[in-house]
Amino acid sequence: MAVEKGRESLRVVMAGHVDHGKTSLVGRLLADTLSLPKGKLEQVKAFCERNARPFEYAFLIDALKDEQSQGITIDVARIFFKTTARDYLLLDAPGHVEFLKSMVSGAAHASAALLVVDAEEGVRENTQRHGTMLSMLGIRHVAVVVNKMDRVSFREDRFLAISEEISAFLRRLGLEPASVIPISAREGSNITARSELLPWYDGPTVLEALDRFPAEPPLEKLPLRLPVQDVYRFTALGDQRRIIAGTIASGILRLGDEVVFYPSGKSSRVATIEGFPKPPVGAARAGAAVGFTLREQVYVRRGELAVKRGQTPPQTSSRLRASVFWLGKAPLEPGRDYVLKLGTARVPARVESVQRVIDTSTLRVLEGRGRVERHEAAECVLAMSAAIAFDRAEDNVLTGRFVIVDGTEIRGGGLVLESLPDAGSRQRERVILRNIKWQKGLVPREQREARFAQKAALVMVSGRDDGLRKAAARALEEELYRQGRLVYFLGIGSLLYGVGADIRGTAENHEEDFRRFSEVAHILMDSGMILVSTAAELSQADWDIVCNAVEPDRAVAVWVGQKGGREESTNLKPDLLVCAQDKAGVVAQVVALLRAKGILSA
Amino acid sequence: MDHLERLENRSIHLLREAYSCIPNLAMLWSIGKDSTALLHLARKAFFGHVPFPLIHIDTNYKIPEMTAYRDRLALEWKLTMIVGRNDAALAQKRTFPDGAVDRITCCRLLKTQALKDVLSGQGLRLKLNHSTGGYEPDPSREPYTGVIAGIRADEEGSRSKERYFSPRDTESRWDLGDQPPEFWDQYKTDFAPGTHVRIHPLLDWREVDVWEYIDREAVPTVSLYYDQGEGRRYRSLGCHPCTSPVESTARTPKEIVAELRTGKFKDIAERSGRAQDLEDRGTLEELRRDGYM
Numbered sequence: 001m002a003v004e005k006g007r008e009s010l011r012v013v014m015a016g017h018v019d020h021g022k023t024s025l026v027g028r029l030l031a032d033t034l035s036l037p038k039g040k041l042e043q044v045k046a047f048c049e050r051n052a053r054p055f056e057y058a059f060l061i062d063a064l065k066d067e068q069s070q071g072i073t074i075d076v077a078r079i080f081f082k083t084t085a086r087d088y089l090l091l092d093a094p095g096h097v098e099f100l101k102s103m104v105s106g107a108a109h110a111s112a113a114l115l116v117v118d119a120e121e122g123v124r125e126n127t128q129r130h131g132t133m134l135s136m137l138g139i140r141h142v143a144v145v146v147n148k149m150d151r152v153s154f155r156e157d158r159f160l161a162i163s164e165e166i167s168a169f170l171r172r173l174g175l176e177p178a179s180v181i182p183i184s185a186r187e188g189s190n191i192t193a194r195s196e197l198l199p200w201y202d203g204p205t206v207l208e209a210l211d212r213f214p215a216e217p218p219l220e221k222l223p224l225r226l227p228v229q230d231v232y233r234f235t236a237l238g239d240q241r242r243i244i245a246g247t248i249a250s251g252i253l254r255l256g257d258e259v260v261f262y263p264s265g266k267s268s269r270v271a272t273i274e275g276f277p278k279p280p281v282g283a284a285r286a287g288a289a290v291g292f293t294l295r296e297q298v299y300v301r302r303g304e305l306a307v308k309r310g311q312t313p314p315q316t317s318s319r320l321r322a323s324v325f326w327l328g329k330a331p332l333e334p335g336r337d338y339v340l341k342l343g344t345a346r347v348p349a350r351v352e353s354v355q356r357v358i359d360t361s362t363l364r365v366l367e368g369r370g371r372v373e374r375h376e377a378a379e380c381v382l383a384m385s386a387a388i389a390f391d392r393a394e395d396n397v398l399t400g401r402f403v404i405v406d407g408t409e410i411r412g413g414g415l416v417l418e419s420l421p422d423a424g425s426r427q428r429e430r431v432i433l434r435n436i437k438w439q440k441g442l443v444p445r446e447q448r449e450a451r452f453a454q455k456a457a458l459v460m461v462s463g464r465d466d467g468l469r470k471a472a473a474r475a476l477e478e479e480l481y482r483q484g485r486l487v488y489f490l491g492i493g494s495l496l497y498g499v500g501a502d503i504r505g506t507a508e509n510h511e512e513d514f515r516r517f518s519e520v521a522h523i524l525m526d527s528g529m530i531l532v533s534t535a536a537e538l539s540q541a542d543w544d545i546v547c548n549a550v551e552p553d554r555a556v557a558v559w560v561g562q563k564g565g566r567e568e569s570t571n572l573k574p575d576l577l578v579c580a581q582d583k584a585g586v587v588a589q590v591v592a593l594l595r596a597k598g599i600l601s602a
Numbered sequence: 603m604d605h606l607e608r609l610e611n612r613s614i615h616l617l618r619e620a621y622s623c624i625p626n627l628a629m630l631w632s633i634g635k636d637s638t639a640l641l642h643l644a645r646k647a648f649f650g651h652v653p654f655p656l657i658h659i660d661t662n663y664k665i666p667e668m669t670a671y672r673d674r675l676a677l678e679w680k681l682t683m684i685v686g687r688n689d690a691a692l693a694q695k696r697t698f699p700d701g702a703v704d705r706i707t708c709c710r711l712l713k714t715q716a717l718k719d720v721l722s723g724q725g726l727r728l729k730l731n732h733s734t735g736g737y738e739p740d741p742s743r744e745p746y747t748g749v750i751a752g753i754r755a756d757e758e759g760s761r762s763k764e765r766y767f768s769p770r771d772t773e774s775r776w777d778l779g780d781q782p783p784e785f786w787d788q789y790k791t792d793f794a795p796g797t798h799v800r801i802h803p804l805l806d807w808r809e810v811d812v813w814e815y816i817d818r819e820a821v822p823t824v825s826l827y828y829d830q831g832e833g834r835r836y837r838s839l840g841c842h843p844c845t846s847p848v849e850s851t852a853r854t855p856k857e858i859v860a861e862l863r864t865g866k867f868k869d870i871a872e873r874s875g876r877a878q879d880l881e882d883r884g885t886l887e888e889l890r891r892d893g894y895m
Contacts, residue, residue, distance in 0.1 A: 089806070230622045232648065232649070234651045234653065237651045239651065241649070245647075247615045247618075247787075276646050276649045276650045277645075277646075277650070285603065289611045289612075289614035339792075401786050405792060408790070408794055410784075410788060413785060413786065413788075
């Protein structure tokens, strides 16, 4: 079981209907290639004898008590095994429909599959479901194994009938089976060696079919995609480096590369690619879990996607069309809140529309059903609460697939078919361009902020009581100034007749006013400043404009007084709801929040 | 990228996911080769730092070299070191070496119970004081919501069914029939209050991979793994009453790799020297369902 250095390895998932003999095939493969630990076969045989059960090769794998009593594999087992050509990790997925979600887990780690069909029973419901799932999960290499040929007297006509049926089915899914192999796991026919019992078959054995699967594709040839996992500054441990950490999904990261982070569009050059305990390196490739520092500091966070300037940029939107499969007991449907996780991005999402639903066993298309039930697949439009960066799955599957969390559980997954325009598209494009063209000075923002023991932020005070809201905002500025902070009261009214002079008196200038306000705020925040502003009954749409332009985690919305009343002004989700009756109470609560958020320190 | 590099990168990715997504994270360090390799991976993942505490469950029956080695590395690498122990069971002598209970019950009390108590904050937590080198009660009672453990899928049957992010209920129990799906590098990182998650970055590693890695990266390991001239060494480390050395003259990680690949241990299971595994088929799985590592 030793692995030689530099050997190829491949992950292969076992799929098929319950009782069609996937686990027996795996057991037989291990036994016939002498991949079992010494004594294991004897131990399991002795166990069967003690319990008066006929020995089956599946028992080798189904090592758990539960499974042997129920006679089905509960979960995906990982089995290592090797041929002269390469190493394999076999994922033995369960066949029972209740455990389909585990199959998905197993299949999702694999790049090739063996689909097992019973020669006697033929193609069954789960054979089709698993086939559909394999296609939806982007597994392109499938070999079909027709098992239990001993039960049909090794008849060629029976094999050909099944072979034709399953091949036609897979072709409809866009999958061409690499081979269809008649075998008997029980008799050991056509597993590692050709069988005299099947003289009419001249194709590969199972072992040969495995070795013929192409190696996993070279991801480093694709454009650079590096989802930011985190930004580390272990200052408490005496380390001043600011390291951006993440695993390279595709492409190559090199020293000196200009990297652009999406969706923000911020850019900088790679100063070092860090190593421990080894010294920094010059380049890192797809699959590497790296950490790098930047020449000019830009403020990025988990969820952004680092790409290389000059290479194809990713899509950026809060709306996308996707092919989705669903495993939850409760259906996937519009009107409910989910969370979408793509790469390292994590964002609240809703189903905007369900375009068509596919019954995974019959592949029948159900139009106009409006929801996706358990074990169904569908084309949906998803709307997220903020824009994220991604690719179409056909361009880069690693950044083109996502999972959907319902409550606390992952209940489904999907592949991105296309990016759709959203309300913020135009503004976001401008912001990305602005960030790409941004001119940096020599004093990093972080140093400016450190001087005042603060982080740049925008505090927007809103509410229905005009007097209290305005007084509280001004009192907050005064209090922060008294504390020695770099702070400024930026009234929206201060901008209307100067910065906004050219659009005064034109129709529909409200959004543009907010956009210009946000851009001015952005410049001042880049100087390390805390801004205090106020707006009457701020709507979420207006606040979204602000959050698209400045760093959203530095934008703090405060609502003063009772919420409720008119719908348009109450859809704002503020960071803080203050019920205090006087300005001092408001200021105290806002200062506490700013401390909790790390905007104020010391 | 070769096989070991692939394993290494994947493990680092998992460690970083855990650190970014799970509040109140800790890592189990049994002093054995697997969790020590994992500790090395953590130092790589965080560029020389280990930004979460390490927990060692002391059964009082650990081989003495293990504790000495633990404290030496903890001081040298500036680790936040927490030790948990079931003092009640030890005081009442409810242990296998005292002849009061069987091996399995002893494991349950000294390891599983001690671990549950240190995780929940209800039991003894001793923290290493780096200026004195001694252990003091840790004032923090905050429960840990994520625990990184160095188990491998190839160790035995029940571990091959594990997830990278494996949820445990409020009683630390493992519900094997209802595990979350894990795909596309996305893991369960949302939890109901009171539950916690076990993170298993070494799941895809095999025994020989660990030794090759220890050799390649020069990871310091406790001397018990190597023959000191008596023709015996430990292949798997546990409590001395239940762990026996194996006959072997391997003195270095390289010699152990050779032994595992082509030598006498080529086809012999690693935990064959662990007595508690042999008492009943399925024992370890039962212990694990109950919260054992």
